[in-house]
Every structure is written in C-alpha cells, then in structure tokens.
Amino acid sequence: MHNIALDLHAQGHQITGSDDEIYEPSLGRLQRAGIAPESFGWYPEKITSDLDFxxxxxxxxxxNPEVLKAEELGIKVYSYPEFVYEQSQDKKRVVIAGSHGKTTTTAIIMHVLKKCGIRFDYLVGAQLDGFDRMVQLTDAPLIIIEGDEYLSSALDRIPKIHHYYPHIAVITGIAWDHINVFPTFENYIEQFNIFCHTIKPGGTLIHYQHDDNLTTIVQQLKDxxxxxxxxLTTDHSRHVIFGHHQYPVSIIGQHNLQNxxxxxxxxxxxxxxxxxxFEAVRDFHGANKRLQKISDKDGRMVYLDFAHAPSKVQATTRSFKAWFIDRPLLAVLELHTFSSLNHEFITQYRDTLQAADHAIVFYNKHTLKMKNMPDLDPEFIQECFHHPDLKSCN
Known part of the structure; x- marks a missing residue:
C-alpha cells in the first residue's frame, strides 16, 4: 500500500495513511517522502468530509474504525485494484495472471519496454531494478499489471484480477493456492475462468499450453x-535458441524459460x-527475491526465492538442480502462509523438494499462534514432504 501512497504523493496529491504496523523498508521510504504517520494505529478523526477518497x-x-468513519461520511472507499482500474480506463491494459511466474513475467515485460523507450504505467509485486516504486500511474497510454487472484479488500471480496478488464492477458498456469478463501481447487479454477471472460472482446489471451485445467477453460472462450x-528452447547454457539464432540470457530455470x-x-x-x-532482455537478472543470488563465496552460492506454493517450490528446486547438476543442493523452505501451514493443504507439498539433495523446512510457532493455527509435528512434516533427508525446525 505504501507504494501507491508514494506514487500519488509524487503526483502532487495530499496523502495521509494509517496502519497498525509499518516495517522497513516501507517505513523509511514513507518517512523520506514526509508522509509517514506520526504513530501507528487507527484514528477515525483523520477521516474527514474533505477527503476525496x-x-x-x-x-x-x-x-476498522477508519473504514467505518469513511462509510458514515459517505466517502468513496476503493480497493487497491479498483482504484488502479479507475485510473487506467483509457489505457491499453495488459494483465499477467496465474498461480506462478507472474512477477517475473511482468518484470521482464517492464524491463524490455523501458529499454525500447515505450511509455507505460505499471503495477508489480516486487521492487525492480530501474524502477523507483512498485506502481506508477501517469498519463501513459499503456499499463502493465501483475494480476493477483487473491481478494481485493475486506469490503471488495472479489479477486483482484476481476477488476482490470484487460486487452491483453497472460495466464501462466493454475495450481491451487489461497485455501483460506478458495477452499476447493474447483473454486480456485473458477476464478481464472471468470478472469478470461473479463478480457475485452477482440482481445488476446496468452496461455501456458501444458496446463490441462487452463486448456479446458480456453477451449470454451469466444471473441x-x-x-x-x-x-523457450535452451542449449543448456545461458542461451536460448529461437528462429535458428542463439540469444544470451541472464536468468535460469525451466519455469523462467516459460516466463x-x-x-x-x-x-x-x-x-x-x-x-x-532478446537484445533488451539479455541483461535482465530477475526480480527481487525471485531466484536472487545473495552470496557467492568459497565455492558456495546462496539464492533467495519467494516460492511458497507447492508448484513454485518444485519448479525452483528442479531449476537449480538442472542448472547446477554436479553440485549438492540444499533447499531451505519457510512455511509462513495460511495455506502452507494448514494441516490439510501441506500434503500438497509431497515430493516438491525431491530435486534437492538435502532439505530443511522451517516454521515459526509465533506465526502459527498469530494465525490461530495448531502446531505442526516434525514427523508429520517429514511424511508430507516425503524427502529422504529432510529436517524440520522452528
């Protein structure tokens, strides 16, 4: 949320905001802009009739007391995606959706368009090199949006992707996630079906062809x-082969070749x-916390990746083993989302770490307590992941 505050502040709007906690680096960025709240918490007296929205x-x-005050005063309350759409109705909208690869695919597009001198606005889920913020709303004729399928807000309980009505859409694949709001896989799939029907008539859907559930949806689409x-095909080095030419790239992994x-x-x-x-993308090194190299010392390389859903964990570990096939691989996974800590859903992680030679699964008991969830048993974790050399810790 602090990114939209910073962007609107940069446009010259008067911005205030509240939160019960604000962490770094968000807090420091707000302070440097002079718009950080004086204290954390909710202050309904801040919500006055002279606010625009x-x-x-x-x-x-x-x-939330501030939300209740806004409703009492009849002030328009937007969800984040609702506001982004409101500001981009006159633009060509490109939306990148799917259960995995959204951020990287969006980041590649942004990197290429910037290097090609094409003006665009954007909304992306990670801090990217070359971009000051994670959102920008100007008078550019084009906007690139990373489309999250999670709910928009407590008042606007529809998936964010249902707000954008794209002219060009991408779906990278469908793998069950967010079980706290989509309790069945069928319900989760349906959100992407609805999204496809929000694409503007005459628009384009670019879809991953090896996803059976996605193919079923696509076969029913019209207009x-x-x-x-x-x-993309690779020669197993840092080159892709396309149209009888070899092009150097700086990212690794089979899933990144899809992205x-x-x-x-x-x-x-x-x-x-x-x-x-391919000329523009050759120096794209990835988005923050997406296969990000954080150390390379004494023959040991350490990478950080945001993967948390089962399909993402499996894709990441397989990619590293394929690229570093002669080196031992240790995978350390933190379970921190509602889905990953759920006793029923955690079984979806079976064999996702198999490509790693050694594996560690970490979870924080405080996180379980904050989410009002029961503790996890180490033997249960071992059984769920089905890895011969897995240790769990908390």
Whole structure:
C-alpha cells in the first residue's frame, strides 16, 4: 500500500495513511517522502468530509474504525485494484495472471519496454531494478499489471484480477493456492475462468499450453484470440535458441524459460520485434527475491526465492538442480502462509523438494499462534514432504 501512497504523493496529491504496523523498508521510504504517520494505529478523526477518497488494503478488517468513519461520511472507499482500474480506463491494459511466474513475467515485460523507450504505467509485486516504486500511474497510454487472484479488500471480496478488464492477458498456469478463501481447487479454477471472460472482446489471451485445467477453460472462450506458449528452447547454457539464432540470457530455470516466452509474446503484441526483445532482455537478472543470488563465496552460492506454493517450490528446486547438476543442493523452505501451514493443504507439498539433495523446512510457532493455527509435528512434516533427508525446525 505504501507504494501507491508514494506514487500519488509524487503526483502532487495530499496523502495521509494509517496502519497498525509499518516495517522497513516501507517505513523509511514513507518517512523520506514526509508522509509517514506520526504513530501507528487507527484514528477515525483523520477521516474527514474533505477527503476525496480512501484506498483500503486487503489486510484492513471490515470493522476498522477508519473504514467505518469513511462509510458514515459517505466517502468513496476503493480497493487497491479498483482504484488502479479507475485510473487506467483509457489505457491499453495488459494483465499477467496465474498461480506462478507472474512477477517475473511482468518484470521482464517492464524491463524490455523501458529499454525500447515505450511509455507505460505499471503495477508489480516486487521492487525492480530501474524502477523507483512498485506502481506508477501517469498519463501513459499503456499499463502493465501483475494480476493477483487473491481478494481485493475486506469490503471488495472479489479477486483482484476481476477488476482490470484487460486487452491483453497472460495466464501462466493454475495450481491451487489461497485455501483460506478458495477452499476447493474447483473454486480456485473458477476464478481464472471468470478472469478470461473479463478480457475485452477482440482481445488476446496468452496461455501456458501444458496446463490441462487452463486448456479446458480456453477451449470454451469466444471473441478473443488465444495464443498458446511453452518454454523457450535452451542449449543448456545461458542461451536460448529461437528462429535458428542463439540469444544470451541472464536468468535460469525451466519455469523462467516459460516466463520469458510469455513476455516475448506480450511484447510482440505491443510492437517489439524478436531481435529487439532478446537484445533488451539479455541483461535482465530477475526480480527481487525471485531466484536472487545473495552470496557467492568459497565455492558456495546462496539464492533467495519467494516460492511458497507447492508448484513454485518444485519448479525452483528442479531449476537449480538442472542448472547446477554436479553440485549438492540444499533447499531451505519457510512455511509462513495460511495455506502452507494448514494441516490439510501441506500434503500438497509431497515430493516438491525431491530435486534437492538435502532439505530443511522451517516454521515459526509465533506465526502459527498469530494465525490461530495448531502446531505442526516434525514427523508429520517429514511424511508430507516425503524427502529422504529432510529436517524440520522452528
């Protein structure tokens, strides 16, 4: 939320905000801009009739005293995605959706468009090199949006992706997540079906072709162009092969070869040629906390990755083993989301760490307490992950 506050402040708007806790680096960025709250907490007296609108984050409760005051005064309360759409109705909208790879695919597109000198606005889920904030709303004719399927806010309880009505959409694949709001896989799949029907008539859907659930949805669509894609071909070095040419790239992993191809197709729709694309992408090193190298010392490399859902964990560990096939691989996974700590859902992690030679699963008992969830038994974790050399700790 602090990113939209910073962007609107940079545009010259008068901004105030509240939260019960604000952590670094968000707090420092707000302080440097001079818009950090004087104290944490909720202050309904801040909500006055001269406000133009309020933007509500997902984690603010429906009984939040400031929200109640805004409703009492009849002030418009937007969810974050609702506001982004409101500000981008006159733009060409590109939305990157799916259970995995959204941030990286969005980041590649942004990197390429910037290097090609194409003006655009954006909303992305990670801090990227070359971009001051994670959101920008100007008078640019194009906006690139990372489309999250999670609910929009406590008042606006529909998935964020249902707000954007894209002209160009990407779905990278569907793998069950967010079981606290989508209790069955069928319910989760349906959110992507609804999303596909929000694509503007005559628009384009770029979809991963090896996902059976996604294929079932695509086969029923009308009035849009459906473009399937798979992974780009590699020569098992830092090069991809496309159209009888080799192009150097700086990212690794089979799933990133899929993300790269999805981004290529989007950029092609936006007028970027093949040679332009591969020239621009050669120095893209990834998004923050996505296969991010944080140490390389004494022959030991350490990478940080945001993967938390089962499909992401499996893709990440497989990618590292494929790229560093002759080196031992230790995977350390923190369970911290509601889904990953749920006793029923955790069984979905079976064999996801199999590509690692050694594995450690960490969870914080305080997190379980804060989420009002029962403790996890180490033997149960071992059974769920089904890894021969797995240790759990907390």
């Amino acid at each position: 309020v933007i509500l984050g997902m984690h603010a409760r429906i009984d 849009i162009l459906c473009v399937p894609y798979g992974a 790269l191809n999805a981004a290529r197709l989007v950029c092609s729709e936006l007028g970027v040629g093949t040679e332009q694309f």
